[in-house]
Amino acid sequence: MNESLQHSLGARRRRALHCLAALFLGASGTFAWGPAQGGEFPDRPIQFIVPWPSGADAVLRALADTASRYLGQSIVVINKPGVSGTLGPAAMAKTAKNDGYTIAQVPLSVFRIPHLQATNYDPLTDFTYIIGLSGYTSGVVVRADSPWKTWAEFIDYAKKNPGKVSYATPGVNTTIDITMKQIARKEGIRWTGAPFKGAGDATAALLGGHLTALAGTTSWAPMVDSGKFRLLVTWGEKRTERWPNVPTLKELGYGIVANSPYGIAGPKGMNDKVVKALHDAFKKALEDPVMKKTLQQYDEEPFYLSTEAYRKYANTTFHQQKRIVEELHLAQP
Structure with a gap:
């Protein structure tokens, strides 16, 4: 075989090998079925989309900082608020690569909004659910100088005075708003919700006597602890450590737990090993003593769900929210 022919065959062989490699390598130079060649996931920073404004993300930032130590x-944190907390997760699901380097917090609204309006995402097919993390403490407060010492007294007044009870909520069709509507439906009462954009304005309205009550997460805590507000009921699975004398809706017979659990997801089709790495880092963060103190500080309680349990939760919650929206006739015609 002469030198020219050898050179020609060698060139063909090299081209064939390059073509074969191209079938297995993506544009980023990584094998399609796994993390980057020559390194374990992660080998660069991860973007964590938080669907709330800066200032309303303290716990999530603490979780990200703590998890990063375990992840290496x-x-x-990338703040992307809007559309009741669904804008950020939806954008991630539709535009981010499924390599694990972009993830998002998934609030309860992700499962509710599709039943209220048209969305560009499907919570059952467009996400890889990674881990369930925590939930919020919510409840109803009145002014301390009001005549109602118990939740039963407050409900009795609402029944006897249709339309006279008004309460602040963080917005229409939020978990807070829907829970108050569920209570009204169960009790057969008529009261009026007033949406407020900020907790400060709602607190001021109640202090000024412009409202009967305030329903929401624990922005009211300092006022309760200082004796200016009275906490009548909380909405968790069990009584809180901070206010152990206050009953829950569940124990009062409503069958309602409204703690708005949240977790983390990525785009659909993520690699199992990448999911496990993220799950394990955030689980360790959740169990970290410093993180536990942070959760207590902000009146959140761990709501850990494994990857498989969180997938099941997503499916169950999507259909549960559909039922609630239909029962309360919340969807726009």
Whole structure:
């Protein structure tokens, strides 16, 4: 075989090998079925989309900082608020690569909004659910100088005075708003919800006597602890450690637990090993003593769900929210 022919065959062989490699390598130079060649996930910072404004994300930032220590890479919080907390997760699901380097918090609204309006995402097919993390403490407060010492007295007044009870909520069709509507439906009462954009304005309205009550998460806590507000009921699975004398809706017979659990997801089709790495880092963060103190500080309680349990939760919650929306006739015609 002469030198020219050898050179020609060698060139063909090299081209064939390059073509074969191209079938297995993506544009980023990584094998399609796994993390980057030559390194374990993660080998660069991770973007964590938080669907709330800066200032309303303290716990999530603490979780990201803590998890980054266990993951070995920084987790950078990207605030992307809007559409009741669904804008950020929806954008991630539709535009981010499924390599694990972009993840998002998944609030309860992700499962509710599709039943209220048209969305560009499907919570059952467009996400890879990674881990369930925590939930919020919510409840109803009145002014301390009001005549109602118990939730039963407050409900009795509402029944006897249709339309006279008004309460602040963080917005129409939020978990807070829907829970108050569920209570009204169960009790056969008529009261009026007033949406407020900020907790400060709602607190001021109640202090000024412009409202009867305030329903929401624990922005009211300092006023309760200082004796200016009275906490009548909380909405968790069990009584809170901070206010152990206050009953829950569940124990009062409503069959309602409204703690708005949240977790973390990525785009659909993520690699199992990448999911496990993220799950394990955030689970360790949730169990970290410093993180536990942070959750207590903000009146959140761990709501850990494994990857498989969180997938099941997503399916169950999507259909549960559909039932609630239909029962309360919340969807626009």
